[in-house]
Amino acid sequence: MNWTDDEIDKLFQESASKVDVPYKDTYWNEMEAMLPRKKRKGIIWLWGGGLSFLTFAVAAATVIALSPVEQKPAGTGKTTLHSGTYESTQRQTEPETGIEKTPESHLSVEKQSEVTGNRVESTSNNTVKQASNTGAGTAPSGIITENSTPLFHPVHEPEATAVNEESTDQTILALPLNTLDFAQSDYQLIPMASFSGLKKKHGRIYVEASAGIVQSPVTPGSAAEWLPTAGIGAGYQYRPQGIGFSGGIALGGSFGNSLEITRRSKVYNFGATNYEQNLRYNQLYHVEMPVSVDFRKNNHVFSIGLTPTYLATTRMRFSQKENEAVVVEGSYWGQRVGLHSFGLKPAVSYQLSVSQSWYLGIRVESQLIPQTDAEQFIGEPARFPLSGQITLRKTLKY
Amino acid sequence: MHIDTTILKACASDDRRAQKQLYEYCFKAFMPLCLRYHTNEEDARASLNIAFLKIVNAISTINCEEVNFNAWAKRIMTNTLIDEYRKTKNHLSHFQGKETERELDFLAESTRNNAENDFGYAAIMKLLTEIPSVSAKVFNLYVIDGYNHKEIAEMMEMSEGTSKWHLSTARKLLREKLEKMNSDIPQKMVI
Numbered sequence: 001m002n003w004t005d006d007e008i009d010k011l012f013q014e015s016a017s018k019v020d021v022p023y024k025d026t027y028w029n030e031m032e033a034m035l036p037r038k039k040r041k042g043i044i045w046l047w048g049g050g051l052s053f054l055t056f057a058v059a060a061a062t063v064i065a066l067s068p069v070e071q072k073p074a075g076t077g078k079t080t081l082h083s084g085t086y087e088s089t090q091r092q093t094e095p096e097t098g099i100e101k102t103p104e105s106h107l108s109v110e111k112q113s114e115v116t117g118n119r120v121e122s123t124s125n126n127t128v129k130q131a132s133n134t135g136a137g138t139a140p141s142g143i144i145t146e147n148s149t150p151l152f153h154p155v156h157e158p159e160a161t162a163v164n165e166e167s168t169d170q171t172i173l174a175l176p177l178n179t180l181d182f183a184q185s186d187y188q189l190i191p192m193a194s195f196s197g198l199k200k201k202h203g204r205i206y207v208e209a210s211a212g213i214v215q216s217p218v219t220p221g222s223a224a225e226w227l228p229t230a231g232i233g234a235g236y237q238y239r240p241q242g243i244g245f246s247g248g249i250a251l252g253g254s255f256g257n258s259l260e261i262t263r264r265s266k267v268y269n270f271g272a273t274n275y276e277q278n279l280r281y282n283q284l285y286h287v288e289m290p291v292s293v294d295f296r297k298n299n300h301v302f303s304i305g306l307t308p309t310y311l312a313t314t315r316m317r318f319s320q321k322e323n324e325a326v327v328v329e330g331s332y333w334g335q336r337v338g339l340h341s342f343g344l345k346p347a348v349s350y351q352l353s354v355s356q357s358w359y360l361g362i363r364v365e366s367q368l369i370p371q372t373d374a375e376q377f378i379g380e381p382a383r384f385p386l387s388g389q390i391t392l393r394k395t396l397k398y
Numbered sequence: 399m400h401i402d403t404t405i406l407k408a409c410a411s412d413d414r415r416a417q418k419q420l421y422e423y424c425f426k427a428f429m430p431l432c433l434r435y436h437t438n439e440e441d442a443r444a445s446l447n448i449a450f451l452k453i454v455n456a457i458s459t460i461n462c463e464e465v466n467f468n469a470w471a472k473r474i475m476t477n478t479l480i481d482e483y484r485k486t487k488n489h490l491s492h493f494q495g496k497e498t499e500r501e502l503d504f505l506a507e508s509t510r511n512n513a514e515n516d517f518g519y520a521a522i523m524k525l526l527t528e529i530p531s532v533s534a535k536v537f538n539l540y541v542i543d544g545y546n547h548k549e550i551a552e553m554m555e556m557s558e559g560t561s562k563w564h565l566s567t568a569r570k571l572l573r574e575k576l577e578k579m580n581s582d583i584p585q586k587m588v589i
Contacts, residue, residue, distance in 0.1 A: 002573075002577075003572075003573045003576050003577065005569050008541075008569055008572055008573060008576070009541045009569075011522060011576075012522065012523070012526075012537075012541055012542060012572075013541060013542055014519070015519040015520075015522040015523050016430060016431075016434065016519075016523060016542045018519040019430040019433070019519050019520055019523055020426075020430075021425070021426070021429040021430060021433065021439070023422055023425050023426060023429075027421075027425060027443065028418050028421055028422070030443075030447065031421050031447050031450060031451075032414070032417075032418075034447055034451055035417065035451065035454060036455075
């Protein structure tokens with residue numbers, strides 16, 4: 001039989017359309033290994049959640065530290081509002097009378113009003129020109145009684161001056177100005193928060209060095225492998241008596257040979273070539289941003305915190321063999337094969353104040369986010385690798 | 399099996415189950431194409447996987463509603479196969495003579511065995527592996543995939559005249575092999 005060109009073409013076109021190659025599920029496994037890993041939405045939530053928690057914790061600590069505390073000094077029957085933290089450092093009490101005196105230099109708000117006969121005059125604003133009063137030290141009848149609890153802090157008094165001039169007298173009288181006993185006008189106003197004095201007193205810049213051990217994210221053998229680690233950092237700590245917080249930036253490195261990847265492939269051309277690549281990380285460097293809430297008791301400081309981390313660079317030993325012969329070998333910086341960049345470490349620490357500015361401490365951390373693509377490395381992945389470090393912190397005045 | 403835009407969109411958003419469905423679809427649709435350009439199934443599947451990886455990476459850049467996925471994917475598959483040919487072209491040409499002489503004997507033997515078992519479509523397609531690979535590729539591109547000589551010349555980095563020569567050579571060799579197959583089968587049946 002003689003085949004024409006058209007017949008040959010037609011035969012092959014038809015055959016090509018009829019060829020059926022059976023599909024096996026195992027093929028997909030090979031393909032899936034080649035696909036880029038799924039986007040790790042969990043990490044975003046973890047980071048977001050962690051940072052939100054920290055923000056909340058720091059804000060709460062700040063509010064607790066700076067919130068006003070109501071006190072009624074014995075024998076005076078008058079109310080004084082002041083900052084709890086301010087009280088601990090600035091307030092002086094006369095032992096005989098129990099009357100508090102506050103240095104004027106620390107007052108950010110001066111006394112706002114005084115009683116002149118039946119008139120209440122505002123010294124800060126003239127919009128409230130005149131207000132009738134039923135008598136010194138008494139509240140207008142039917143509005144607020146003598147024993148009424150003050151509804152607002154005296155610092156807020158200027159709000160009353162915001163009343164429009166066209167407001168009625170009744171409106172002005174309804175303001176709780178009258179709840180104060182103006183006859184005893186020697187009350188003191190203490191600012192709710194004055195950072196000017198506290199900043200120098202409690203804020204410190206710190207520098208810190210740490211050294212310790214960290215559990216390898218991959219365990220090549222049967223037992224966990226511990227790697228030496230060291231770091232330096234600097235930051236700011238605000239630590240009044242009691243609760244405080246600190247945050248900073250640090251560079252940490254871990255050193256070891258447990259992170260190893262071996263890849264083999266066989267390339268068919270005419271004959272087959274066996275390729276083998278070996279990657280062994282021996283240095284990992286992270287940039288860390290530790291944030292913590294501190295609790296101080298005498299010379300002891302306990303902290304809890306979170307440390308977001310970012311893999312800055314690595315040092316890796318690489319070799320490639322072709323048919324058992326080494327063709328490439330050397331050390332390289334900055335490779336990230338099989339490693340993840342971001343991490344998050346919760347931490348607890350204890351520090352002992354060995355002098356006024358030196359703190360010796362111990363810190364324990366755990367890495368929440370896997371730092372390695374476990375499938376690529378030789379060995380079993382560690383779920384939440386721990387690390388323990390001894391820290392030495394020096395605080396500096398500025 | 400039908401592939402709809404829902405699956406394509408899911409693939410674009412990195413949905414593994416959708417990607418698996420798409421892979422199964424692509425395997426059935428394009429594995430025969432890959433087999434035509436390779437001498438063994440393992441290599442063909444490697445090419446298919448590389449092309450599928452390109453598809454998955456690029457699928458978010460196309461408008462799934464408007465683009466004909468089959469044509470787009472087939473183009474990626476073909477380009478991948480040709481790219482691989484280009485990468486190994488020097489290597490191939492270096493060994494071409496030896497390969498042709500040595501492998502044709504082997505392949506002729508295996509073809510005879512296949513012909514004894516099944517003179518079907520697969521056996522016919524297998525004849526393409528028995529002719530020089532460049533001629534087989536040109537034949538594939540021109541006759542089965544529908545490219546013209548100009549396009550083939552660009553893809554294969556050769557002149558149009560060379561492309562025509564390879565097509566002619568491929569037809570001639572295939573004709574010989576088909577006639578040989580025809581003549582072998584009755585002999586076997588007589589025996």
